[in-house]
Amino acid sequence: MINLTINGIKVSVPEGTTILEAAKKANIHIPTLCYLDLHDIKMVNRTASCRVCVVEVEGRRNLAPACATEASEGMVVKTDSIRAIKARRTVVELLLSDHPTDCLVCEKNTQCQLQQLAADLGIRNIRYKGKMSTYPKDLSSESIYRNLDKCIMCRRCETMCNEVQTCNVYSAVDRGFETVVSPAFGLPMIDTQCTFCGQCVAVCPTAALTQISHVSKVWEALSDPDKYVIVQTAPAIRVALGEKFGMEAGSIVTGKMVAALKRLGFKKVFDTDFAADVTILEEAHEFIDRLQNGGRLPILTSCCPSWVKFIEHQFPDLLDIPSTCKSPHIMFGTIAKTYLADKMGINPEKIVVVSIMPCLAKKYEVIRPELKHEGLKNVDLVITTRELADMIKEAGIDFKSLCDEDFDDPLGESTGASVIFGTTGGVIEAALRTAYEWLTNKTLEDVEFQSVRGLDGLKEATININGQDIRIGVAHGLGNARKLLEAIQRGESQYHAIEIMACPGGCIDGGGQPYHFGNLDIVKKRMEALYTEDRNKKIRKSHENPAVKKLYEEYIGEVGGEKAHELLHTHYTKREKI
Amino acid sequence: MAEYNLNSEKLKKLEEYIDGIEEKEGALINILHEAQDMFGYLPKDLQLYIARKCNIPASKVFGVVTFYSYFTMEPRGQHVINICMGTACFVKGAEKILTEFKRILNIKEGNMSEDGMFTINTLRCVGACGLAPVVMVDGKVYGRVKVEDVEEIIKEYKK
Numbered sequence: 001m002i003n004l005t006i007n008g009i010k011v012s013v014p015e016g017t018t019i020l021e022a023a024k025k026a027n028i029h030i031p032t033l034c035y036l037d038l039h040d041i042k043m044v045n046r047t048a049s050c051r052v053c054v055v056e057v058e059g060r061r062n063l064a065p066a067c068a069t070e071a072s073e074g075m076v077v078k079t080d081s082i083r084a085i086k087a088r089r090t091v092v093e094l095l096l097s098d099h100p101t102d103c104l105v106c107e108k109n110t111q112c113q114l115q116q117l118a119a120d121l122g123i124r125n126i127r128y129k130g131k132m133s134t135y136p137k138d139l140s141s142e143s144i145y146r147n148l149d150k151c152i153m154c155r156r157c158e159t160m161c162n163e164v165q166t167c168n169v170y171s172a173v174d175r176g177f178e179t180v181v182s183p184a185f186g187l188p189m190i191d192t193q194c195t196f197c198g199q200c201v202a203v204c205p206t207a208a209l210t211q212i213s214h215v216s217k218v219w220e221a222l223s224d225p226d227k228y229v230i231v232q233t234a235p236a237i238r239v240a241l242g243e244k245f246g247m248e249a250g251s252i253v254t255g256k257m258v259a260a261l262k263r264l265g266f267k268k269v270f271d272t273d274f275a276a277d278v279t280i281l282e283e284a285h286e287f288i289d290r291l292q293n294g295g296r297l298p299i300l301t302s303c304c305p306s307w308v309k310f311i312e313h314q315f316p317d318l319l320d321i322p323s324t325c326k327s328p329h330i331m332f333g334t335i336a337k338t339y340l341a342d343k344m345g346i347n348p349e350k351i352v353v354v355s356i357m358p359c360l361a362k363k364y365e366v367i368r369p370e371l372k373h374e375g376l377k378n379v380d381l382v383i384t385t386r387e388l389a390d391m392i393k394e395a396g397i398d399f400k401s402l403c404d405e406d407f408d409d410p411l412g413e414s415t416g417a418s419v420i421f422g423t424t425g426g427v428i429e430a431a432l433r434t435a436y437e438w439l440t441n442k443t444l445e446d447v448e449f450q451s452v453r454g455l456d457g458l459k460e461a462t463i464n465i466n467g468q469d470i471r472i473g474v475a476h477g478l479g480n481a482r483k484l485l486e487a488i489q490r491g492e493s494q495y496h497a498i499e500i501m502a503c504p505g506g507c508i509d510g511g512g513q514p515y516h517f518g519n520l521d522i523v524k525k526r527m528e529a530l531y532t533e534d535r536n537k538k539i540r541k542s543h544e545n546p547a548v549k550k551l552y553e554e555y556i557g558e559v560g561g562e563k564a565h566e567l568l569h570t571h572y573t574k575r576e577k578i
Numbered sequence: 579m580a581e582y583n584l585n586s587e588k589l590k591k592l593e594e595y596i597d598g599i600e601e602k603e604g605a606l607i608n609i610l611h612e613a614q615d616m617f618g619y620l621p622k623d624l625q626l627y628i629a630r631k632c633n634i635p636a637s638k639v640f641g642v643v644t645f646y647s648y649f650t651m652e653p654r655g656q657h658v659i660n661i662c663m664g665t666a667c668f669v670k671g672a673e674k675i676l677t678e679f680k681r682i683l684n685i686k687e688g689n690m691s692e693d694g695m696f697t698i699n700t701l702r703c704v705g706a707c708g709l710a711p712v713v714m715v716d717g718k719v720y721g722r723v724k725v726e727d728v729e730e731i732i733k734e735y736k737k
Contacts, residue, residue, distance in 0.1 A: 168635030184636035
């Protein structure tokens with residue numbers, strides 16, 4: 001152990017501990033900005049580029065960045081000396097001198113870590129005036145909004161994109177004052193290998209990276225008397241939305257969310273979970289077909305549009321291995337504009353399908369040209385959990401006091417299996433519940449597959465079905481996915497089926513969720529809440545969903561049949577690395 | 579190779595050079611030097627080729643190219659005119675010399691003239707402050723340059 005003194009308090013810490021971590025142990029708060037430690041997903045941004053965390057170390061000439069300086073024996077540190085505080089203030093004032101001060105109308109207003117820092121340090125005057133950097137704004141992707149005038153060069157996005165997701169879209173470009181984080185050749189995001197996972201947005205401390213908002217388009221559709229606007233909500237929304245209204249992380253707000261959506265004026269409030277159950281039927285059928293008829297294995301799940309774009313760019317030689325199933329919300333859109341339109345006697349051209357998603361990639365997904373049916377987009381608009389919270393606030397709805405309401409029929413019925421789609425391991429667990437029963441004709445008594453649960457980056461399970469060991473792999477975070485794909489490329493993969501989600505933790509930590517500000521306990525609570533929601537469901541296997549059975553009886557016919565393929569399956573496109 | 583808009587003969591030579599390097603990622607700067615020597619500049623397609631060939635992200639290659647002022651993404655003329663903007667040259671009127679070159683050749687700093695003859699660059703101190711202001715053309719040094727000398731210097735290379 002190492003003994004040091006911080007602000008007169010004696011602290012003992014293991015070797016290798018930084019001053020910042022040691023101070024935390026002594027309940028001393030050192031402000032930070034660029035630093036971000038997400039050790040659960042193995043991401044630490046310690047570029048020490050912002051210098052906000054500088055402290056005085058006795059015997060050292062210069063101030064030391066607490067986030068990147070290791071504690072040493074006998075060290076005497078002052079975090080609150082006049083010199084340290086003055087330096088910190090100067091650093092923040094310099095940052096602000098090249099930062100727009102349009103906080104009142106900024107996307108990140110009240111959510112910005114630079115704004116918070118300026119408030120905490122009591123900055124009332126920016127003494128430095130000089131050149132301001134200005135860059136063209138990038139709205140090319142329908143997904144990620146880049147406004148680099150607000151970038152503070154913390155490099156968190158780069159660390160996330162390059163080290164965790166291994167997408168390598170961003171790099172620091174140019175030098176000196178002109179330095180900017182940019183894709184290769186300054187390309188617009190839509191022309192890059194970006195998967196639009198939005199994890200860069202999730203960790204950006206300012207509004208340099210945010211989402212492209214579709215809120216105004218949703219309001220417009222809702223006020224158009226010629227439109228029939230329906231909404232679907234992804235599983236991960238119901239366990240995160242409450243946070244935006246001051247509720248405890250992990251609060252399950254399904255009923256309140258439905259009530260709020262009805263008050264916002266949606267004609268019908270449906271559940272993406274319904275379509276997730278459909279996905280399981282199609283995917284389990286595809287898996288069994290490949291398993292029994294010598295098809296290509298492992299089969300890979302295809303629910304995550306970010307992951308799909310990743311394989312298209314990075315492993316274009318492996319495009320025959322993902323399941324051909326559309327993602328659940330796209331399936332929902334197709335079903336709504338065919339089956340539901342028929343059933344309710346509404347012209348599908350009048351139907352506007354809005355998806356509430358925890359995800360930024362889904363905003364991009366809906367503009368993929370192949371995801372159209374008879375000339376109509378499957379899903380018209382996608383807004384995130386954060387955008388939905390904004391709409392609820394704008395409409396003056398007192399969210400916390402709403403009484404629970406139920407999803408509408410018939411596309412609101414769902415099972416426990418579909419609820420857990422929102423977390424890593426959930427899709428494959430749901431698929432196993434169905435595949436096991438279909439393959440064995442026996443009832444699966446214990447439906448919980450614990451080994452595929454949790455936040456480990458790579459998980460595996462072996463399940464004996466009819467005497468055959470079925471090996472399952474699970475990866476979340478695209479860096480982990482890359483490892484499994486490289487093994488497949490080398491012919492070393494032993495798995496029969498693999499689930500991949502692009503975001504660390506799965507959709508519960510998606511790029512459109514309420515910001516966690518580095519606290520991954522929030523994500524763990526969302527995960528627990530999804531498993532609770534699953535346990536509370538009467539039906540926990542997708543193939544037992546009565547509304548889904550009816551859909552197949554009345555409209556689609558056979559699972560995996562011709563009509564199913566026409567409506568519910570898709571294909572993939574080879575893309576270049578850039 | 580057909581996918582890159584590059585001279586295939588030069589590209590083949592570059593490929594041979596890269597193939598001879600074992601640790602490609604660490605040799606990126608050397609490779610970029612070699613490529614710039616061969617092609618005269620580093621256009622987007624050339625950077626993309628190098629990125630894919632060496633399995634280095636294109637964003638990183640672009641980051642390195644834009645960081646070092648030696649590397650250029652603009653084609654270079656037959657003759658490169660370097661005007662020193664170091665402190666001594668600057669106070670002796672280098673700015674006016676630069677403006678005159680830009681006026682006569684009708685190009686911006688860093689660009690190539692339409693006939694492919696000249697590129698204008700600026701640099702910081704060539705270590706000949708006693709001769710300020712200094713202009714260098716392809717390594718030849720011109721000292722105590724006056725605005726009216728500029729036309730003569732250009733003429734020398736137009737022959």
